Amino acid sequence: MAGGANKKFIADPVKFMQENVVIVKSGAHESNDVKMFDLVESGKRETQVDLAGGISKKYARHNKWSTEGNKKIYDLVEYSGAARKNSHPISAYWCAYKDNDVKCVQLGPNARIMFTPTINGCSIGVGDGQHPMVAHANMQEKVDGVLKTNQILMNGQLNGKIDDCRIFGKEMYTQENQVNVTFFGVFQFNEWHFYWQSRDGKIIKQDNKRTISGFSAATAW
Numbered sequence: 001m002a003g004g005a006n007k008k009f010i011a012d013p014v015k016f017m018q019e020n021v022v023i024v025k026s027g028a029h030e031s032n033d034v035k036m037f038d039l040v041e042s043g044k045r046e047t048q049v050d051l052a053g054g055i056s057k058k059y060a061r062h063n064k065w066s067t068e069g070n071k072k073i074y075d076l077v078e079y080s081g082a083a084r085k086n087s088h089p090i091s092a093y094w095c096a097y098k099d100n101d102v103k104c105v106q107l108g109p110n111a112r113i114m115f116t117p118t119i120n121g122c123s124i125g126v127g128d129g130q131h132p133m134v135a136h137a138n139m140q141e142k143v144d145g146v147l148k149t150n151q152i153l154m155n156g157q158l159n160g161k162i163d164d165c166r167i168f169g170k171e172m173y174t175q176e177n178q179v180n181v182t183f184f185g186v187f188q189f190n191e192w193h194f195y196w197q198s199r200d201g202k203i204i205k206q207d208n209k210r211t212i213s214g215f216s217a218a219t220a221w
Helices: 004-013 013-019 152-163
Strands: 021-024 034-043 048-049 056-058 065-067 073-078 088-092 102-107 113-115 125-128 135-136 141-145 148-150 167-170 180-187 190-197 203-206 207-214
Touching: 004 013, 004 065, 004 088, 004 167, 013 180, 013 190, 021 180, 021 190, 102 152, 125 152, 135 190
Parallel strands: 021 073, 065 207, 088 113
Antiparallel strands: 034 073, 034 088, 048 056, 102 135, 113 180, 125 135, 125 167, 141 148, 180 190, 203 207
């Protein structure tokens, strides 16, 4: 387990996300509550735990991944088993995802971090107050036979779920083809603050090394 990475993340989540790339490995997990997570350096182990149902999946071992700026890349996976000495699992609220639906979680005092599945067309809604509601919306429609997310439908659903809703939509994160986003929240200075880190998802393979070609450091929203 990546106890060292977990410990660094817990100490300063924003700094960690500015210095590293974190990819949420997830599925449509129905649970919207506090969960335990683990940061695993990509390519370092053969077995990873998928968030959709907690089923172990096998991955071929390969060399470490990196970015063009030699930033380390970590997979965020659900922590499995009982906490062990020096493992430092990350306790965080989890806002789930489901096709053509809106999933919500009420933030509170039980964790100081929030994660949601990778965003690549969906929208996030955030309410007001010290313990806001957070929602992950996915609304699709067929356009010329192709499924596409519908921002108007998502905005309507989010505004219907959350009063005074702030919306983080795809028009904010699709610049320069960086269309995959890790969106997260941090409770600091007695209130919740939200950040996003984008990447283009392109993988370059050269000299037995995998490189993600474009990404941005954590940005305050």
